[in-house]
Amino acid sequence: MSDQDGSAPASPPTPAPAPIRVLLADDQPLVRAALRMVVADLPDLEVVGEAGTGDEAVRLTEQLAPDVVVMDIRMPGLNGIEATERISAGTGAAHVLVLTTFDDDDYVYGALRAGAAGFLVKDMALDDILTAVRVVAAGDALIAPSVTRRLIKExxxxxxxxxxxxxxxxxxxxxxxxxxxxxxxxxxxxxxxxxxxxxxxxxxxxxxxxxxxxxxxxxxxxxxxxxxxxxxxxx
Structure with missing residues (x-):
């Protein structure tokens, strides 16, 4: 059916895709707060929960079903590698993106073997971290070329x-x-x-x-x- 002026009616707007659901798992409240503040201004990302320990990260992943878990490696109790392995072995669709300080962290290889979809170093720009969250949520893996070379050397x-x-x-x-x-x-x-x-x-x-x-x-x-x-x- 046409409008009175003969033009076709406008198509209804395409609904925006649901935001990517993110769980922040880090024992440093300042790290979580910084990411949460940046994500709050972005329409395509949403922080659905925060965890200060690996055990809490596993429990909240099961409860909240996030798309991406941004996981620190060194946390009290269950560490990030063990938490990543449990999350990856679960029935949910959450992808784990590991945050680490590579120069003094000997556990990156274990995190990747545990099922992490990628990892970042904590001194990366926030925009790069957010881009990595989107990449991982889309089902791809992210591993920075410079870090890959350092991993191989390690x-x-x-x-x-x-x-x-x-x-x-x-x-x-x-x-x-x-x-x-x-x-x-x-x-x-x-x-x-x-x-x-x-x-x-x-x-x-x-x-x-x-x-x-x-x-x-x-x-x-x-x-x-x-x-x-x-x-x-x-x-």
Whole structure:
């Protein structure tokens, strides 16, 4: 049906998507307060709860069903790694984004293995932390290239693991090249530029690697690349 002037009626406005529900888990009230104040002004993010311990983070995740848990590693009682493992093993859809002070934190690798979708260092800009929350909420993983290189350097100084790495016989030579670049911390755009392929093609290779290596996300691919010896501090 048309309006009196002959024009078609305006379509109803598209409803705004529901905000991303965030749980802040940190034993430092000032850290939680800073994030909460910034999030309060953003229409797409909503703080639904705060936890000062790992045990509280697990309990509130079960009660409040957040989309993202921003998790400190060093907390009293149940630490962030243990809390991350419990949350990741639960039936909910919460993604854990770990906050850590990397230079004096020896637990990042354990957090990633426990199921964290990514991690940040606490001296990052608040805007970068908020962007990371959105990325993780969308089901992607986030691991900063500079931190990836530091992780690899840190792991290289540890005793060799007694557990064998995941076999890579199922992947092609091109997929192995992509895995090396993922393990070195390159983004899809950087991988595409390095290999002279499109970003869409780089994403396709990434999807294949996730499937063939039974990896949950990009962070696990970094771990697999390291454990397979495909990346090292000198890369």
């Amino acid at each position: 792991f290289a100084g540890r005793p060799a693991s007694t557990s064998p790495g995941r076999p890579l016989t199922a992947i092609t030579e091109r997929e192995r090249e992509v895995l090396v670049l993922v393990g070195s911390g390159l983004s899809n755009a950087e991988i595409a530029e390095r290999l002279f392929i499109s970003v869409a093609t780089a994403k396709t290779y990434l999807t294949r690697l996730l499937s063939k290596l039974d990896a949950r996300d990009r962070v696990q691919l970094v771990i697999i690349a390291y454990e397979a010896g495909l990346v090292s501090p000198c890369r």
